[in-house]
Amino acid sequence: MKKFAMILSGSGVFDGAEIHESTLTMLAIKRQGADYEIFAPDITQHHVVNHITGEEMDEKRNVLIEAARIARGDIKEIGQLDANDFDALIMPGGFGAAKNLSTFAIDGENLKVNPGVEKAVKAFIDQKKPVGALCISPVIIGKLLGDVELTIGSDQSTAEALQKMGATHKQTTHGQVIRDSKYNVFTTPCYMLDANILQIEEGANNVVKAMLETMK
Amino acid sequence: MKKFAMILSGSGVFDGAEIHESTLTMLAIKRQGADYEIFAPDITQHHVVNHITGEEMDEKRNVLIEAARIARGDIKEIGQLDANDFDALIMPGGFGAAKNLSTFAIDGENLKVNPGVEKAVKAFIDQKKPVGALCISPVIIGKLLGDVELTIGSDQSTAEALQKMGATHKQTTHGQVIRDSKYNVFTTPCYMLDANILQIEEGANNVVKAMLETMK
Numbered sequence A, B: 001m002k003k004f005a006m007i008l009s010g011s012g013v014f015d016g017a018e019i020h021e022s023t024l025t026m027l028a029i030k031r032q033g034a035d036y037e038i039f040a041p042d043i044t045q046h047h048v049v050n051h052i053t054g055e056e057m058d059e060k061r062n063v064l065i066e067a068a069r070i071a072r073g074d075i076k077e078i079g080q081l082d083a084n085d086f087d088a089l090i091m092p093g094g095f096g097a098a099k100n101l102s103t104f105a106i107d108g109e110n111l112k113v114n115p116g117v118e119k120a121v122k123a124f125i126d127q128k129k130p131v132g133a134l135c136i137s138p139v140i141i142g143k144l145l146g147d148v149e150l151t152i153g154s155d156q157s158t159a160e161a162l163q164k165m166g167a168t169h170k171q172t173t174h175g176q177v178i179r180d181s182k183y184n185v186f187t188t189p190c191y192m193l194d195a196n197i198l199q200i201e202e203g204a205n206n207v208v209k210a211m212l213e214t215m216k
Helices: A019-031 A063-071 A104-110 A115-126 A138-145 A156-164 A197-213 B019-031 B063-070 B104-110 B115-126 B138-145 B156-164 B197-213
Strands: A003-007 A035-040 A075-077 A088-091 A131-134 A178-180 A185-188 B003-007 B035-040 B075-077 B088-091 B131-134 B178-180 B185-188
Touching (some): A003 A019, A003 A115, A019 A063, A019 B197, A035 A063, A063 A075, A104 A138, A115 A131, A115 A138, A131 A197, A138 A185, A185 A197, A197 B019, B003 B019, B003 B115, B019 B035, B019 B063, B035 B063, B063 B075, B088 B115, B104 B138, B104 B156, B115 B131, B115 B138, B131 B138, B131 B197, B138 B156, B138 B185, B185 B197
Parallel strands (some): A003 A088, A035 A075, A088 A131, A131 A185, B035 B075
Antiparallel strands (some): A178 A185, B178 B185
């Protein structure tokens, strides 16, 4: 059975991992006969956002502890992720990818990537194992690999930032997956487009399917 | 297009709405050609639980604001739920149903039900519109209706508590749905059993399907 490592960035679209993308990636993996383990960095969130008003709240939350809500407690600190134990790596989106796993939401194309996330992505790439990224998380891949073909859907400013990192952006719509064949990297836009939950299911299914096909 | 009102109880299995059950109920509704709006009470959570350790955290969180994480901000206070605007009501599970929407986790069969939730459930029942409840949330229906046929899977002590409320408990396994034909109430066990995410998808699909069949 093929096994995915999944990296989450909290719990909630505006300050953590997007909940539908995370849940439907888990479902897509299980449905296609594979399995997963979940990881997150043990760090303080960039901030906490009231998901009704969009305003910052005067609170501190921990990325690993919040991500455990999506994982139902079955989660490990990212330092424990050993690429040798897995066949593939996948990262759902949500602003947590751009605020906690990296600083893209603050620094744009000059983003820094969390060291644990960087180590994990590079280990899978070095072992020529597929790496998948949904929604906004391809910016992490663009920063780490540079010369790579990616999609974040059709958002002009994010596409331009990716190009400044040296990446090539391919415009896509719901459910489409871009494969970079040099690095074996798979990306799909999900909620980077104005999408409904059926389109998120389609994107998650398609990216997992494309990754599994290269593992046969 | 048939429209469901969905009541959430926070965000996270141990102190709020179960995230997979909530997400997969939304998916099941959309997949079967219906639509939904999401509601939650504007109250402080019973407590906040660290989902890794299971320990209580020294924090306060609001049920409506946390539930908005699952709803991506598209949520209303439960007082705004008018049964006249909907065809059906559905409640995913998670301990939030037993700690925030009711006091079942503290008071057992002597539970109190949140007044907004009570008003909503009774309005749908009065209008003979179907009411669905997943996982532990059938205890709310048992308390409000008494003489009703329900399932929470196979947990002996919860089944006994339901019977003390006057309800009849039917033992079920993954994906099975119990319909009470007098009240048009539909229940399915989900994570009240030791389940994986595929079995949650099956339960959510089946309960929504059974409800939609009575609306034709």
